[in-house]
Amino acid sequence: MATRREQTSHESSERILVAAAELFAAKGYRQTTFADVAERSGISRGSIPWHFGSKEGLLLAVLERSVALIGAGLAEPDEPEAPEAGFDRLMAGAQALLEMPTTKLFVTLLVEALEPGSPIHGRYVEIHDTLRGHCRRWLERLPLPPGVSAEVLAVAISGAVIGIHQQWLLAPERVDAQGALAALRAMVASAVLPVGE
Known part of the structure; x- marks a missing residue:
């Protein structure tokens, strides 16, 4: 069974992925920034590379x-x-x-x-x-x-x-x-x- 911390991390990752997918579809990959994803997802900008490593890692995810x-x-x-x-x-x-x-x-x-x-x-x-x-x-x-x-x-x-x-x-x-x-x-x-x- 997942710990509360693991569950929170998973929920944050999902929010980031949903926000990034919406933004990549609307603006394109190159025009989308971590700041855009952070604003759309409600997750801090610094958390995004922690979850996915890089913008390319986020795109692949x-x-x-x-x-x-x-x-x-x-x-x-x-x-x-x-x-x-x-x-x-x-x-x-x-x-x-x-x-x-x-x-x-x-x-x-x-x-x-x-x-x-x-x-x-x-x-x-x-x-x-x-x-x-x-x-x-x-x-x-x-x-x-x-x-x-x-x-x-x-x-x-x-x-x-x-x-x-x-x-x-x-x-x-x-x-x-x-x-x-x-x-x-x-x-x-x-x-x-x-x-x-």
């Missing part, structure tokens, strides 16, 4: 936490289910991903992840691997068209969901994200579900 949240949000059922139910869960996962606060963070930090020598490049690869992996495992339960692998279709679906989200973030008044997801669902359903489902 934020991304690690975000990957864990995505994994939990896309959890798969223990029991086998009908293809239609599996497909519905897959598309519900796409909807949930669009609505996750952390998804904006991934879009905001993408440019930094692409820079040579970026400390978050590996985490971004892991995030995309996680998304494709969940999608692929769902697709492996469905009757896919001949010549279409679950791996390739997972790349297409996750790419479409990420692209819809990016367009919506840039111009929410011009992009109907819900309509685009519904269209994606209809297209994928016509390819993977038996006629009449």
Whole structure:
């Protein structure tokens, strides 16, 4: 059982991570300072490096936490289910991903992840691997068209969901994200579900 001190330390870390994720998503990594995170979290500025070592350490911890949240949000059922139910869960996962606060963070930090020598490049690869992996495992339960692998279709679906989200973030008044997801669902359903489902 955790001591009171350990519990307080954990609570402080969580407040810092939540505040940092919000600020990185809103302002970007480079524009966010420890002072910003301290003000948003209510935790002293000096405590942040004590918990995470450096700003880069804080960023990596934020991304690690975000990957864990995505994994939990896309959890798969223990029991086998009908293809239609599996497909519905897959598309519900796409909807949930669009609505996750952390998804904006991934879009905001993408440019930094692409820079040579970026400390978050590996985490971004892991995030995309996680998304494709969940999608692929769902697709492996469905009757896919001949010549279409679950791996390739997972790349297409996750790419479409990420692209819809990016367009919506840039111009929410011009992009109907819900309509685009519904269209994606209809297209994928016509390819993977038996006629009449």
